[in-house]
Amino acid sequence: MTIVETSANPSPAIRPIAAPRYGSWQEAVKDAVRDPVELCRLVNLPPRYASSAAKAARDFPLFAPRGYIARMRPADAGDPLLRQVLPLEDELVQSEGFGPDPVGDSAAIRGPGLLSKYRSRVLMVATGACAVHCRYCFRRHFPYSEGPRSMDEWAGALAEIAADGTLREVILSGGDPLMLADAHLEELVARLAKIAHLRRVRVHTRLPVMIPERVTERLLALLRGTRLAPIVVIHANHARELTGSVVDALARLSDAGIPLLNQSVLLRGVNDDADVLAELCERLVDLRVMPYYLHQLDRVAGAAHFEVPPSQGRRLVAELRRRTSGYAVPRYVREIAGAPHKVLLA
Numbered sequence: 001m002t003i004v005e006t007s008a009n010p011s012p013a014i015r016p017i018a019a020p021r022y023g024s025w026q027e028a029v030k031d032a033v034r035d036p037v038e039l040c041r042l043v044n045l046p047p048r049y050a051s052s053a054a055k056a057a058r059d060f061p062l063f064a065p066r067g068y069i070a071r072m073r074p075a076d077a078g079d080p081l082l083r084q085v086l087p088l089e090d091e092l093v094q095s096e097g098f099g100p101d102p103v104g105d106s107a108a109i110r111g112p113g114l115l116s117k118y119r120s121r122v123l124m125v126a127t128g129a130c131a132v133h134c135r136y137c138f139r140r141h142f143p144y145s146e147g148p149r150s151m152d153e154w155a156g157a158l159a160e161i162a163a164d165g166t167l168r169e170v171i172l173s174g175g176d177p178l179m180l181a182d183a184h185l186e187e188l189v190a191r192l193a194k195i196a197h198l199r200r201v202r203v204h205t206r207l208p209v210m211i212p213e214r215v216t217e218r219l220l221a222l223l224r225g226t227r228l229a230p231i232v233v234i235h236a237n238h239a240r241e242l243t244g245s246v247v248d249a250l251a252r253l254s255d256a257g258i259p260l261l262n263q264s265v266l267l268r269g270v271n272d273d274a275d276v277l278a279e280l281c282e283r284l285v286d287l288r289v290m291p292y293y294l295h296q297l298d299r300v301a302g303a304a305h306f307e308v309p310p311s312q313g314r315r316l317v318a319e320l321r322r323r324t325s326g327y328a329v330p331r332y333v334r335e336i337a338g339a340p341h342k343v344l345l346a
Contacts, residue, residue, distance in 0.1 A: 017042060017043065017069060017070045017072060017074055018070060019066070019067050019070030019071075019244070020066050020067065020070075022213055024213065025207070025211050025213040025214040025216070027213075028065055028066070028067065028211045028213050029065075029131065029179070029211065031065075031066055032063055032064060032065045032066065032131075032132075033062065033063075033064045033065075033066060033069060034061065034062055034063055035062070036050055036053030036054045036056075036057050036062050036086075036087055037050045037053075037054065039053065039062060039064060039069065039085075039086065040053060040086075042066075042069055043069065043072055043074055043075070043076075043079070043082055044074045044075040045075065045077055049077060049086070052087075052088060052089045053086055053087040053088070054087075055087075055089055055092065056087030056088055056089055056090075056091045056092060057087040059091070059092070059302070060087070060091065060133060060135070060137075060140050060302060061133060062085065062086075062087055062133060063085075063130070063131075063132060063133040064085040064132055064133070065131060065132060065210050065211050067210075067211065067212070067245070068081065068085070068132065068209075068210050068241075069082075071240055071241065071243060071244075078269060080237070080238045080240070080269065080270040080271065080276070081238060081240060081241060083135075083267075083269050083270055084132075084134055084135060084136070084237065084267070084270060085132060085133065085134065085135060086135070087135065088135070088305065090304070090305035091135065091302040091303070091305075092302075093304065093305075094301070095301075095304035097299055098299045098300060098301045098302070098303065098304050099299070099300070099301050100141035100300070100301055101141065101142075101337075102138055102298040102299045102300045102337070103138055103298050103335045103336075103337055104117075104337025104338055105139070105142060107337065107338065110122065110157075110160060111156050111157050111160050112146065112147055112148050112153065112156060112157060113125045113126070113147040113148040113153075113154065113157050114157040114160060114161075118340060118341060119166065119340070120166060120167060120168045120169060121167065121168065121169040121170065121171060121202075122161060122164075122167055122169075122170055122171070123170075123171040123172075123173050124154075124157060124170060124171065124172055124173065124177075124188075125142075125144070125147050125173060125174055125175065126172045126173065126174050126175065126177035126180060126185075126188065127144075127147075127174045127175040127176070127177060127179050127180055128142070128144025128145070128147065128174060128175045129174065129175050129176065129179040130174060130175045130176045130179060130206070131176055131178075131179060131206055131207045131210040131211050131214075132206060132210045134206075135302070135303065135306070136265060136267060136297060136298075136300070136303040136306045137300070137303075138298035138300045138303075139174075139175075139300075140300060140302060140303075141300065141301065144175065151184065151187055151188070151191075154188065154191075158191055158192070158195075161192070161195055161198070162195045165197045166197075167197060167198060168197065168198065168199045168200065169198070169199065169200040169201070169202060170192055170198060170200075170201050170202070170228075171202045171203075171204060172188075172201065172202065172203045172204065173204045174204075176204075176205050176206055176207055177203055177204070177205060178203065178205045178207040178208075178214050178219070179207070182216075182218050182219065182222070185219075185222065186222050189201060189222060189226050189228070190226070192228065193226050193227050193228050198228060199228065199229060200228055200229045200230075200231060201226065201228040201229070201230055201231075202230075202231045202232075202233060203223075203230065203231070203232045203233065204233045204235075204263075205232065205233070205234060205235075206234065206235045208232075208234050208246065208249045208250060208253065209234055209235065209236050209241050209242070209246055212244075212245040212246045212248065212249035212250075213245070213249075214249075215249040215250075215252050215253060220252060220253070220256045220258075223253075223256065223258050224256055224257065224258075230258055230259075231258075231259050231261065232253055232258050232259070232260055232261070233260075233261045233262070233263055233292065234250075234260065234261070234262050234263075234289065235262065235263050235264070235265075236262055236264065236280065236284070237264045237265060237267060237270055237271050237280070238270060238271055238276065238280060239276070239279040239280045239283040242280075242283050242284070242287060247287060250287050250288070250289060251287070251288075254287075254288040254289075259290075260288060260289040260290065261289065261290050261291075261292035262284050262289050262290065262291055262292055262330075263292055263293045263294075263295060263330075264280065264291070264293070264294050264295065264330065265294075265295045265297060265298075265306075266294055266295065266296060266297060266308045266313050266316070266332075267297065267306045267308070268305065268306050268307060268308050269306070270306075272308045272312065272316070273316075274316050274319040274320065274323070277294075277316055277320055278319075278320055278323050278324055281320065281324060281328045281329065281330065282324055282328055284328075285325075285327070285328045290327065291327075291328055291329065291330035292330055292331070293330055293331055293332075293333050293342070294313070294317065294330040294331070294332045294333070295333060295334070295335070296308075296310055296313060296332070296333065296334040296345060298335060310334070310345055313332055313345060313346065314332065314345060314346040317329065317330075317332045317345075317346040318346065331344060331346075332344070332345045332346040333345060
């Protein structure tokens with residue numbers, strides 16, 4: 001591992017955060033920061049933040065790749081990237097209306113690892129592993145341990161999909177499906193491709209943003225090689241997430257002919273500002289990624305401090321429409337448990 005990048009324009013009194021280069025994406029996963037005290041030291045925060053973070057991480061552990069940490073501003077507790085991964089004692093406050101299953105996943109379970117909410121498509125919770133633990137994650141309380149782990153254990157879900165001729169699309173989610181080993185992912189997609197009525201496979205992933213090393217030639221070959229039309233949906237909330245090797249990873253996907261969409265979550269202290277959202281959306285378009293959804297925060301227990309009122313969200317989207325091209329404005333939506341589709345807010 002060699003140090004090759006530093007944060008831009010650091011204060012001369014503060015050491016910049018160095019970004020590592022890895023030989024493989026698996027190495028980047030193994031080297032991710034899991035200790036809140038280490039994270040606070042790396043970003044040069046006072047000791048009081050470390051003790052608070054350690055308390056909050058007991059319920060939902062910290063996991064943050066070092067390459068992502070290197071994009072943060074040192075000594076800035078309000079940095080919008082840091083805010084997404086730093087555990088806070090605010091997470092321990094019980095808030096009315098916030099619970100463990102805010103989008104009704106439990107009611108949508110069709111079989112082990114299989115969720116069905118909307119017509120013509122199903123979602124496979126491919127793995128509980130993820131490349132980052134976002135503090136606002138709507139599945140932070142999801143029972144991943146109950147889902148399939150081996151290909152043999154996926155047989156029931158695959159049979160269920162094969163038996164339902166109304167299905168056209170399978171969404172691979174998690175966790176993050178790109179945390180699967182290549183061989184496992186290849187086998188899963190190959191088995192889906194054998195189901196004649198399926199047309200598309202959609203991959204929801206944060207790995208190209210968090211650990212861009214994951215976009216390998218083998219992954220590109222998988223996405224290009226299946227008969228199913230592939231769609232990759234990434235997750236970026238701030239333009240500063242889209243720098244350096246992330247740009248190269250997205251370019252490789254786009255050059256391979258893979259349609260790229262982005263989903264963001266409207267988060268207090270991260271992107272609840274018209275300038276920030278406009279910069280993010282235009283940056284995405286420049287990188288050939290279409291802004292798809294801006295999600296109202298799912299009201300998961302532990303994330304109330306991130307919530308932005310929908311009235312403010314509507315004003316922000318209206319301002320986006322005034323500032324940029326229509327194709328650069330995401331749909332502002334909320335997921336409501338049991339609803340037949342996402343509810344459009346603006």
